[in-house]
Every structure is written in C-alpha cells, then in structure tokens.
Amino acid sequence: MEAVMTPTNQSVATRILVVDDSRVVRKVARRILEEAGYDVAEAGDGAQALAQCHVTLPDVVLLDWNMPVMNGIDCLRGLRRDFGPDEPSVILCTTENGADFIVSAIEAGAQEYIMKPFDDAILIGKLEQLGLTGRRQ
Amino acid sequence: MTSFEEIATLVKSRSGLTLGPDKTYLLETRLEAIARRLGVAGYEALAPLLRHDRLLQAEVVEALTTNETLFFRDTRPFDHVRTVGVPRLLAGRPGNAPLRVWSAAASTGQEAYSLAMLFSEMGAALCGRAVQILGTDIARIPLARAREGLYSQFEVQRGLPARMLVKYFRKEDESWRLIKPIRDMVEFREWNLLSDAGSLGRFDIIFCRNVLIYFDPPTKSRVLEMLTARLVPGGLLFLGAAESVTGLTSSLRPVGGEHFVFEVPRVAATVG
Numbered sequence: 001m002e003a004v005m006t007p008t009n010q011s012v013a014t015r016i017l018v019v020d021d022s023r024v025v026r027k028v029a030r031r032i033l034e035e036a037g038y039d040v041a042e043a044g045d046g047a048q049a050l051a052q053c054h055v056t057l058p059d060v061v062l063l064d065w066n067m068p069v070m071n072g073i074d075c076l077r078g079l080r081r082d083f084g085p086d087e088p089s090v091i092l093c094t095t096e097n098g099a100d101f102i103v104s105a106i107e108a109g110a111q112e113y114i115m116k117p118f119d120d121a122i123l124i125g126k127l128e129q130l131g132l133t134g135r136r137q
Numbered sequence: 138m139t140s141f142e143e144i145a146t147l148v149k150s151r152s153g154l155t156l157g158p159d160k161t162y163l164l165e166t167r168l169e170a171i172a173r174r175l176g177v178a179g180y181e182a183l184a185p186l187l188r189h190d191r192l193l194q195a196e197v198v199e200a201l202t203t204n205e206t207l208f209f210r211d212t213r214p215f216d217h218v219r220t221v222g223v224p225r226l227l228a229g230r231p232g233n234a235p236l237r238v239w240s241a242a243a244s245t246g247q248e249a250y251s252l253a254m255l256f257s258e259m260g261a262a263l264c265g266r267a268v269q270i271l272g273t274d275i276a277r278i279p280l281a282r283a284r285e286g287l288y289s290q291f292e293v294q295r296g297l298p299a300r301m302l303v304k305y306f307r308k309e310d311e312s313w314r315l316i317k318p319i320r321d322m323v324e325f326r327e328w329n330l331l332s333d334a335g336s337l338g339r340f341d342i343i344f345c346r347n348v349l350i351y352f353d354p355p356t357k358s359r360v361l362e363m364l365t366a367r368l369v370p371g372g373l374l375f376l377g378a379a380e381s382v383t384g385l386t387s388s389l390r391p392v393g394g395e396h397f398v399f400e401v402p403r404v405a406a407t408v409g
C-alpha cells in the first residue's frame with residue numbers, strides 16, 4: 001500500500017457528511033458549510049451514509065431524522081455500533097423539538113440536534129459550539 | 138446643536154453608549170416606534186420632548202442598546218472558569234464564604250444562567266461553596282425577560298449543549314423555561330455601569346462582555362477602573378472576545394496569556 005500523504009489528505013478542514021433524502025436540503029447545507037470553509041460530502045439515506053463512513057470517516061455527520069431506506073435513528077445506532085461513542089460527532093436535524101425526542105436522540109448517541117429549517121447562524125453556531133470551525137474563518 | 142447631536146449627547150451621558158455621526162440610521166430605526174407612539178414625526182422631533190423627561194430619556198437609551206447574546210457565548214471563558222478560575226479562587230480563599238459572580242451586562246440573562254448551569258455541573262468541585270450570581274443591565278425589558286428564564290426554540294439552540302437543554306429546561310408550549318434551582322441561583326437588577334458600584338460589594342468573578350465595545354476610550358477606562366475596584370484580591374474579570382484593556386488601564390493584566398480574562402497583579406494589589 002502506498003502510504004503517501006498527498007496535500008489533499010493532509011487537509012485540515014473539518015469534514016462534514018450531510019445526510020438527507022432531499023436534494024434541496026443537501027444543497028442548502030453544502031452552500032452554507034462550504035462558504036464557512038468546511039469540506040462537505042453528501043448521502044441520500046442512512047444506509048448510504050453508513051457505507052460512506054466506512055470509506056472515509058467524517059468529523060461530523062449532519063443527520064436527517066426522517067428518511068426512507070434507513071432513517072436517522074437507525075443510522076445513528078449503526079454509527080455508534082461501528083465507530084464508538086464519540087466519532088463521528090452527530091448532529092440530528094429534525095422538525096421535532098419535544099424534550100422526549102431530544103433525550104432519546106442523546107441517549108442514542110447524538111451530540112447535538114438542530115431544528116429544520118436551519119440557517120447559516122444556527123448550523124455554523126452549532127459546529128462552533130462543538131469546537132469545529134471551518135478552515136477559512 | 139442638531140437633534141442628532143442632542144440625542145447622542147444625552148445617550149452618552151446617561152449610558153456611555155457612543156453614537157458617531159454615521160449612526161443616524163440607528164436613531165431612525167430604533168426610535169421610530171417611540172416617535173410614532175408620541176405622535177411626532179421622526180427622531181428629530183423627539184429631541185425637545187426629551188429635555189425634561191427622565192422616563193422618556195431612559196426609554197430612548199434602552200431603545201439604543203444592543204441586547205444580542207447567547208448561551209455559553211465564545212465557550213472558552215466558561216471553560217476557563219471551570220478548569221482554572223474556580224480552582225484558583227477556592228485555593229486562594231479557603232473558608233466557606235459564597236463565591237460571588239457578577240454578569241455586568243446581562244441583557245436577557247443567557248450569560249448569567251450559563252454560569253449558573255456551569256456551577257451546577259461543577260458540583261463537588263465547588264467544595265461545598267455556595268454561589269451567588271448577580272445579573273445587571275441598564276435595559277429593563279431584557280432584564281424582565283431574564284427574570285422569567287423563558288427562552289425560544291431559536292435561543293436555546295444557540296450555544297446551549299442539547300444535553301444541558303434537557304437537563305436544565307422544561308418545555309412550555311413552544312418555549313423552554315429554566316428550572317427553578319437554576320433560576321434561584323441568579324438575581325437580576327437594573328444597574329448602570331457608569332454609576333459607583335460600591336454598594337454591590339466585591340466579586341470573585343466578573344463577566345463584563347460585549348458592552349465596552351459601545352463606549353469611547355475614556356468611558357471604557359472609567360468602567361474598567363470601577364470593575365477593578367469590585368474584584369476581591371485574586372478575582373477575575375472576563376471581557377468580550379473583541380475587547381481589551383490595552384491603553385485603557387494599567388491595573389489589569391491578562392491571566393495566563395489569555396486575551397479574555399484579567400486580574401489585578403499582586404504588586405499593584407498591595408500597593409493600591
């Protein structure tokens with residue numbers, strides 16, 4: 001195996017995997033995140049997301065709660081089973097904000113949650129709260 | 138004097154807030170509602186009405202304050218309190234006097250309550266020491282909100298870890314209210330930073346963040362001297378990320394090379 005470190009894989013930018021079945025939501029998230037200097041990858045459902053994490057583990061997964069094929073909570077459980085409790089950080093995105101919902105999300109291993117629809121301030125604010133700033137900031 | 142100058146002078150003498158000539162838009166937008174209520178055309182017409190009306194003056198000052206804030210703003214000051222500040226203060230002052238903490242530009246209360254949650258999380262690390270937190274601000278409406286301890290979904294999403302939200306808040310319709318033990322740790326009071334704060338006593342920790350930026354250098358110096366005088370020996374003063382003491386006071390120096398936390402150096406403390 002060629003263990004060469006190319007400049008690209010030495011990149012220090014925080015890598016974020018955006019998981020949502022809506023292309024529009026993924027596009028909005030990508031624009032916000034790239035503008036703030038984060039590296040962005042996308043997945044259209046939980047199963048794809050899990051598979052992609054096995055290839056390249058991102059720093060953060062921005063995970064939609066309601067998705068076909070594999071929903072957010074199952075994907076989250078899969079991530080915790082395969083990669084442990086801390087990696088990657090998971091921010092669940094949802095239209096729910098009941099205390100019970102948030103408690104169950106945390107118990108399932110999410111670090112944070114944000115309400116949909118989100119904007120720049122909310123998304124970047126959450127990442128910074130987790131100590132993850134974009135490269136160009 | 139133009140109406141703008143007259144209002145700017147009044148606001149500065151009452152609050153320290155400095156309005157440069159580029160801030161006419163601020164008067165236009167922020168004072169519009171007051172002018173409309175009084176049935177006068179625009180902020181210019183407010184100037185004569187303000188001359189002898191203290192209540193209206195206070196209302197105008199309040200309308201020109203910026204009350205933007207969030208939970209655990211900038212995070213690092215809060216980490217510093219937990220990991221460095223409190224252990225140092227407890228070691229320096231044995232006994233069981235309560236730790237006194239002042240959030241000196243408290244706005245809607247997020248800073249004071251972040252500190253309350255932080256101390257609550259520290260538990261045993263406080264060695265049984267009680268904590269009293271005072272939150273003050275010149276603006277009454279934000280203070281009334283602070284006392285309620287009720288925040289919108291948007292506000293609890295900013296800066297507040299989800300884990301703390303579910304631990305320290307209860308949902309009320311679409312908002313979230315801090316639980317009583319946390320609310321009870323904080324007292325809110327109307328207070329002007331330009332006044333002599335002797336009657337407030339001394340504090341182990343003072344947070345005075347994101348308010349000096351609105352003052353001119355002489356006012357900054359004056360407020361920094363006042364805050365310095367309110368610190369117990371070894372006490373810590375936290376300023377906002379964009380604020381510093383350089384060129385404003387010689388009584389304070391940064392702690393451990395950090396740019397947001399200051400103390401009175403030992404020598405100066407004993408001489409002064």
Ligand SMILES: C[S@@+](CC[C@H](N)C(=O)[O-])C[C@H]1O[C@@H](n2cnc3c(N)ncnc32)[C@H](O)[C@@H]1O
Nearest residue numbers: 152202204206242244275276329330346347348
């Ligand atoms: C931007 S907020 C800062 C809130 C919080 N400390 C933070 O950093 O997030 C500034 C606050 O300072 C208050 N303020 C302005 N002038 C003041 C004065 N002379 N005395 C007391 N408070 C003042 C305003 O009313 C406003 O709520």
